[in-house]
Amino acid sequence: MTQQQILVIEAGKTEKHYWRDLWRYRELFFFLAWRNLLVRYKQTVLGIVWAVIRPIATMVVFTVIFGKLAKLPSDGVPYPILIFSALLPWQLFASAFGGTGESLVANAGMISKVYFPRLIIPASAVIVSFVDFLISALILVGLMIWYGYSPSLRMFALPLFILVTFAASLGAGLWIAALNVKYRDFRIIAPFLLQLGLYASPVGFSSNIVPEEWRLLYSINPMVGVIDGFRWAILGGDTQLYWPGFLLSLALVMIIFIGGIVYFRKMEKTFADVI
Amino acid sequence: MTTVISVENLSKKYVIPRQQKERSANLREVLTLGAKRIANQFRNIEESDPYHEIFWALKDVSFDIQQGDRVGIIGRNGAGKSTLLKILSRITEPASGRIKISGRVSSLLEVGTGFHPELTGRENVFLNGAILGMSKAEIKRKFDEIVAFAEVDQFLDTPVKRYSSGMYVRLAFSVAAHLEPEILIVDEVLAVGDAQFQRKCMGKMESVGNEGRTILFVSHNTASVKTLCSKGIVLNKGEMSYYGEIESAVNHYHGQVNMNKNQISWDVDDIDTPGNDNISMKSVSVMPVKGTVIDIDSGIEITTEFINKKANRSLDLTLKLFTIDGICLFATGIVLSSNEDSKIGCYSTRVEIPAHLLNSGIYKFTLIFGESQKYVIYKAEDIISFEVEHTTTGRGSNMNRAPGVMRPSLDWTFECKETDK
Numbered sequence: 001m002t003q004q005q006i007l008v009i010e011a012g013k014t015e016k017h018y019w020r021d022l023w024r025y026r027e028l029f030f031f032l033a034w035r036n037l038l039v040r041y042k043q044t045v046l047g048i049v050w051a052v053i054r055p056i057a058t059m060v061v062f063t064v065i066f067g068k069l070a071k072l073p074s075d076g077v078p079y080p081i082l083i084f085s086a087l088l089p090w091q092l093f094a095s096a097f098g099g100t101g102e103s104l105v106a107n108a109g110m111i112s113k114v115y116f117p118r119l120i121i122p123a124s125a126v127i128v129s130f131v132d133f134l135i136s137a138l139i140l141v142g143l144m145i146w147y148g149y150s151p152s153l154r155m156f157a158l159p160l161f162i163l164v165t166f167a168a169s170l171g172a173g174l175w176i177a178a179l180n181v182k183y184r185d186f187r188i189i190a191p192f193l194l195q196l197g198l199y200a201s202p203v204g205f206s207s208n209i210v211p212e213e214w215r216l217l218y219s220i221n222p223m224v225g226v227i228d229g230f231r232w233a234i235l236g237g238d239t240q241l242y243w244p245g246f247l248l249s250l251a252l253v254m255i256i257f258i259g260g261i262v263y264f265r266k267m268e269k270t271f272a273d274v275i
Numbered sequence: 276m277t278t279v280i281s282v283e284n285l286s287k288k289y290v291i292p293r294q295q296k297e298r299s300a301n302l303r304e305v306l307t308l309g310a311k312r313i314a315n316q317f318r319n320i321e322e323s324d325p326y327h328e329i330f331w332a333l334k335d336v337s338f339d340i341q342q343g344d345r346v347g348i349i350g351r352n353g354a355g356k357s358t359l360l361k362i363l364s365r366i367t368e369p370a371s372g373r374i375k376i377s378g379r380v381s382s383l384l385e386v387g388t389g390f391h392p393e394l395t396g397r398e399n400v401f402l403n404g405a406i407l408g409m410s411k412a413e414i415k416r417k418f419d420e421i422v423a424f425a426e427v428d429q430f431l432d433t434p435v436k437r438y439s440s441g442m443y444v445r446l447a448f449s450v451a452a453h454l455e456p457e458i459l460i461v462d463e464v465l466a467v468g469d470a471q472f473q474r475k476c477m478g479k480m481e482s483v484g485n486e487g488r489t490i491l492f493v494s495h496n497t498a499s500v501k502t503l504c505s506k507g508i509v510l511n512k513g514e515m516s517y518y519g520e521i522e523s524a525v526n527h528y529h530g531q532v533n534m535n536k537n538q539i540s541w542d543v544d545d546i547d548t549p550g551n552d553n554i555s556m557k558s559v560s561v562m563p564v565k566g567t568v569i570d571i572d573s574g575i576e577i578t579t580e581f582i583n584k585k586a587n588r589s590l591d592l593t594l595k596l597f598t599i600d601g602i603c604l605f606a607t608g609i610v611l612s613s614n615e616d617s618k619i620g621c622y623s624t625r626v627e628i629p630a631h632l633l634n635s636g637i638y639k640f641t642l643i644f645g646e647s648q649k650y651v652i653y654k655a656e657d658i659i660s661f662e663v664e665h666t667t668t669g670r671g672s673n674m675n676r677a678p679g680v681m682r683p684s685l686d687w688t689f690e691c692k693e694t695d696k
Contacts, residue, residue, distance in 0.1 A: 005377065005378060005379060006375065006376070006377045007365075007374075007375070007376045007377070007380070008373065008374070008375050008376075009362065009363075009365060009368075009369065009373070009374040009375075009376070010369070010372070010373045010374070011368055011369050011370055011371050011372070027405055027410055027411055028405045028406060031401065031402050031405040031406075031411075032402075032405075035391060035394065035398075035402050038393075038394060038398065039391060039393050039394065042393040042434075043393065107389075109385075109388060109389070110388055110389045110406060111366075112366065113366070113384045113385045113388045114364075114366070114382070114384070114388050114389070114406055114407070115364050115365035115366050115382070116406070269367075269368045272361065272366045272367045273289065273367055
């Protein structure tokens, strides 16, 4: 240590060095993400295979119920692919949202004993979900080869939609995580929201079956825009994006994301005292 | 000498729920009370809120610490020691006041923070190092040294959940001991691990101090504070009551433990009376069994009087005897009611410590009231201290104080076989 670091602690004055600290603690972020990955499938027999089984099982069930029994239209796309292209963002959202929501309480010991920008914990929780997402994406590639379905150039827009999914899950997750510290009620609410969300979002069906006059209202669920975006990018061909709805969803995602960070930052100071 | 830590008028408050004196009997009352409470929360009423009270964990604490100082922070439970460390380590924010710290700080409020049971020793070293603020390169460089210090080389690739608790603590402390901060803040973490390893850690900490680093060390154990620190801060109920040389700080602290008053009694209605909803202390006394002075030969009679406030439970009392430096000698107890048949009212207990058991010195004790020999319902910490005086009479004694905390009078025999000439 050659240069002298001077630190001033005063009530309500942590703001100044927060973002600089976040950068300084980036290695901790990687370590926590790495820990979450290592721990994920420890002491399971099937290990990483679980990341393959779960999406495939969901796809099979949804294909049978929505495609075969309910005979919902699939816009000329093989039903398994229609479902999988939506399952991809939904599972990323669900697991990232669930993971971040629980992350603070799960790491309570660290929070009450060590200083670091708390934002690192929920942010590192998202990484595990991303790895599962990549595995699922490989399954989709396999499915598309199986059905001889060729993607279009829109595929290149996919990273953008992935970012939107991240923003949605981290944003909503930050709210839940911060609220969870004080009110553990949100531990019960979060899984319940996810359960409802799976059916409220167009995962098992195409959002084209929603009547035109209700589409904008339907897009109040931000995941509608995200899933439509994924389908638009992956399926290509005739799939059209309902722009007003998509933009509405996008705007809501941004509000949730920024609001989540602001609220988290505001509550962060009291975490160690109430957790 | 440069000032590395400067603390000015530091305060920290907690808002805690006030205990309700009267229990609301019917649902409607409960609901209206609840509604009022919620309404108050929205209106952000703090001062006049009847359901919460403000507890000052630290009040107007100011001090400066010079580079290379080793400062021990002593005080009873709840005196604000841990709160002070938490604020200095930036885990929690102060309510008011200002701290200026120059230099790289590492704080160690717990060993093994963030250790994950499923991960191997190797993985946990990296994780814990990162949590304590080391960079990956730094951990890699020190890795072999850390493992050697912890003596766990064989088990590096075993998940730490399969470690013995000793191995776990050694590994955890070893990571922490290899931090290289300019200022080290340590809470009572040395109380873990076996005696040999504790000494090794103390040695490591002392060498850290000799390299010109500043150390802040919290402990109940005034003996270890004395060996490790050069200066001491005494906290009492959130306020700093002494700051100076370690010897005088420790003496000041001992002065707070009802020193040499061999009998104390309390008024039931007084707010300062030790007690809670379950128990309220009435009196404690320490008297010689024989004669007028407590000494090695006299035997010691300890009597307590307290009021039990709840009926129909299994009540027990444990007395834990310590040297004034905080080394526990023994615990002894009595079951006051075993079939959930305790009575509301005044209990008095009497116990005798036989003569020729304690050596001369100053002792203190803590009374622990328990339920069903499982739960602690009240703990009267360091309630009284007393001195056992040295005597020169009796078997096996000499003019000077014998070493050790005990001086039992034991029956020796001997025989001698003379070698044939």
